[in-house]
Amino acid sequence: MVLESIKSYKDLMEMEYGDLKTLAQELREYIIETVAEKGGHLAPNLGVIELTIALLRVYDPRLDRIIWDVGHQSYPYKILTDRKDAFKSLRTCGGISGFPRMCESEYDCWGTGHASTSISAALGMAVSRDIKGENYKVVAVIGDGALTGGLAFEGLNNAGSSNSELLVILNDNEMSISENVGAIPKYLTEIITNPLYRKIKDEVWDVTGKLEVMAKPLRTMARKFQESIKNLIVPGMLFEELGFSYFGPIDGHNIKELERILDDIKDIKQPKILHIATHKGKGYKFAEDDAPKFHGIGAFDPETGEKTSTVKKKTYTEVFGEAMLEFAEKDDKLVAITAAMLLGTGLYKFSQKYPRRCFDVGIAEEHAVVFSAALANSGLNTVIAIYSTFLQRAFDQIIHDVALQKIPLTFAIDRAGIVGSDGPTHNGVFDLSYLRMIPNLVVAAPKDEDELRSLLHTALSWQESPFAIRYTRSYGTGITKYAEIRNLPPGTWEKISEGDDAVILACGSMVDISERALNQLKKDFSCELVNCRYIKPLDDKMLSELLSRFNRVITVEENTVLGGFGAAILEYAAKNKFNNKDILNIGITDEFVEHGSRDVILEKLMLDVNGVATQIKKFMKGN
Ligand SMILES: Cc1ncc(C[n+]2csc(CCOP(=O)(O)OP(=O)(O)O)c2C)c(N)n1
Numbered sequence: 001m002v003l004e005s006i007k008s009y010k011d012l013m014e015m016e017y018g019d020l021k022t023l024a025q026e027l028r029e030y031i032i033e034t035v036a037e038k039g040g041h042l043a044p045n046l047g048v049i050e051l052t053i054a055l056l057r058v059y060d061p062r063l064d065r066i067i068w069d070v071g072h073q074s075y076p077y078k079i080l081t082d083r084k085d086a087f088k089s090l091r092t093c094g095g096i097s098g099f100p101r102m103c104e105s106e107y108d109c110w111g112t113g114h115a116s117t118s119i120s121a122a123l124g125m126a127v128s129r130d131i132k133g134e135n136y137k138v139v140a141v142i143g144d145g146a147l148t149g150g151l152a153f154e155g156l157n158n159a160g161s162s163n164s165e166l167l168v169i170l171n172d173n174e175m176s177i178s179e180n181v182g183a184i185p186k187y188l189t190e191i192i193t194n195p196l197y198r199k200i201k202d203e204v205w206d207v208t209g210k211l212e213v214m215a216k217p218l219r220t221m222a223r224k225f226q227e228s229i230k231n232l233i234v235p236g237m238l239f240e241e242l243g244f245s246y247f248g249p250i251d252g253h254n255i256k257e258l259e260r261i262l263d264d265i266k267d268i269k270q271p272k273i274l275h276i277a278t279h280k281g282k283g284y285k286f287a288e289d290d291a292p293k294f295h296g297i298g299a300f301d302p303e304t305g306e307k308t309s310t311v312k313k314k315t316y317t318e319v320f321g322e323a324m325l326e327f328a329e330k331d332d333k334l335v336a337i338t339a340a341m342l343l344g345t346g347l348y349k350f351s352q353k354y355p356r357r358c359f360d361v362g363i364a365e366e367h368a369v370v371f372s373a374a375l376a377n378s379g380l381n382t383v384i385a386i387y388s389t390f391l392q393r394a395f396d397q398i399i400h401d402v403a404l405q406k407i408p409l410t411f412a413i414d415r416a417g418i419v420g421s422d423g424p425t426h427n428g429v430f431d432l433s434y435l436r437m438i439p440n441l442v443v444a445a446p447k448d449e450d451e452l453r454s455l456l457h458t459a460l461s462w463q464e465s466p467f468a469i470r471y472t473r474s475y476g477t478g479i480t481k482y483a484e485i486r487n488l489p490p491g492t493w494e495k496i497s498e499g500d501d502a503v504i505l506a507c508g509s510m511v512d513i514s515e516r517a518l519n520q521l522k523k524d525f526s527c528e529l530v531n532c533r534y535i536k537p538l539d540d541k542m543l544s545e546l547l548s549r550f551n552r553v554i555t556v557e558e559n560t561v562l563g564g565f566g567a568a569i570l571e572y573a574a575k576n577k578f579n580n581k582d583i584l585n586i587g588i589t590d591e592f593v594e595h596g597s598r599d600v601i602l603e604k605l606m607l608d609v610n611g612v613a614t615q616i617k618k619f620m621k622g623n
Contacts, residue, residue: 113425116149160243321346388428
């Protein structure tokens with residue numbers, strides 16, 4: 001086993017190409033085996049194995065800076081930079097993260113998770129190096145999907161005019177999670193597939209290859225010759241015009257070729273971009289055939305490629321996707337927008353059935369929100385389906401474009417709360433806080449599948465202001481037959497059970513958890529439970545009545561307690577002079593929550609049934 005014999009990335013330098021090929025194969029097997037057991041990003045990692053090997057032969061990760069955009073493709077890098085054994089603990093509590101993290105390893109020079117940040121980070125490092133007179137190389141590896149993000153272009157724009165020495169490697173597999181979308185990817189595909197360009201490039205490259213034994217100045221001359229020809233035939237020369245020297249496209253699975261060009265351009269003292277063509281899922285048939293399914297996947301059987309989970313309940317994502325299909329049948333003005341998360345947000349079937357009414361705008365959350373706002377303002381019933389964590393990118397647009405103008409846009413916010421194995425970059429634990437403070441915005445969280453359907457219906461008929469519905473990355477409560485859709489006017493709560501000792505105000509996923517926690521405690525305490533489906537506006541009437549009746553109040557939410565739902569209750573009590581109330585806010589405290597399965601993390605945070613019961617009990621006993 002070649003992989004087994006490797007003690008450090010430095011060993012790669014001594015290896016022959018034959019052994020490197022074997023190493024690539026063994027890395028593939030190790031990654032497939034681990035992801036099959038733990039879940040994680042598979043297809044993106046299988047596509048960058050050769051690139052990672054070549055990078056580690058040309059650059060020294062202890063000295064140089066290698067930044068992985070999104071970071072979901074950093075598994076081979078982690079394995080080869082001293083985390084071979086630890087990799088077995090991928091994404092588990094206390095184990096290796098699924099993304100690069102500075103706190104995990106000295107080889108991770110930048111933490112990533114959200115797309116399109118790598119070029120900006122690379123430029124910052126390069127500029128700092130030059131100011132401090134240091135000597136290291138900076139490399140950003142970015143996919144064609146991440147390049148659809150506006151932030152990447154802000155980085156390119158700045159870097160291209162800076163003249164700083166840095167290398168951007170564009171890993172082009174023509175895929176985002178699903179097929180990549182937009183004009184830029186089309187432009188890149190043109191470069192990769194244009195036969196005229198390829199022919200001339202290959203011939204020129206052959207010449208440069210033959211010059212390998214000659215002196216470096218000759219190679220540089222040949223490269224300049226190649227560049228001048230490219231200028232004639234590459235349409236647009238977008239990157240050159242942005243101030244980058246463009247190289248490629250080359251085969252991203254040929255270690256020798258990759259290494260040769262990386263070596264060749266390493267010392268060019270300006271911004272440069274190397275365009276490589278790779279196959280997502282390379283070397284694992286099921287992932288090559290269905291890259292979107294294997295982009296990020298739960299545990300699966302490596303022999304069949306089938307998921308091993310046997311849970312029969314539907315996820316909130318599925319319930320949302322089905323409701324959209326159902327509502328669209330009766331409403332031809334219903335349109336849906338996603339920022340590169342067609343599968344993740346449950347909109348795939350909708351996009352197949354209503355291609356003209358579904359818009360994947362790429363990894364472009366800010367654009368997605370403004371675009372959706374304009375659709376909504378023009379009279380279309382518009383739903384933007386987006387993960388809580390990625391909506392953070394569009395904070396300004398929610399305020400400036402949507403809420404300020406009172407545009408009736410519906411936000412379907414998925415992955416709100418603890419996401420589990422993807423960890424702190426992906427947890428959606430801030431949205432109640434960052435949405436609640438925005439005027440004009442309705443903020444809701446369903447307690448179960450029926451309520452999600454009814455809230456979506458209510459949002460679509462609510463024309464007065466924007467409406468946000470947030471739901472967790474989890475299975476629903478297991479409802480098999482849906483109740484009739486109801487209109488749930490904003491600011492109305494629902495009393496679930498009566499009690500005398502205290503009132504529990506719970507929202508979203510925590511209604512069911514609190515109900516079960518109270519069941520555990522019913523011999524000791526009698527608590528009233530309220531489903532606070534609206535976080536904004538609050539049900540003032542009911543809240544005022546409850547605060548008059550109870551001295552002990554417990555709020556429960558799957559969000560940070562800082563500025564979240566519980567904070568809204570504290571504010572209300574203070575403002576309306578409900579003095580001397582004993583209020584406990586249960587939720588996530590002031591910390592970033594680490595990775596691990598959702599169940600394990602909820603248990604650690606004491607937000608599972610036992611944890612909530614323990615917290616309530618302690619409070620009721622006056623501790
Ligand atoms: C801001 C942001 N939006 C959405 C995502 C979800 N996401 C993770 S990877 C990915 C696709 C990235 O495509 P690409 O950069 O081409 O890499 P590939 O997976 O194809 O290797 C998306 C949309 C994200 N990580 N960050």
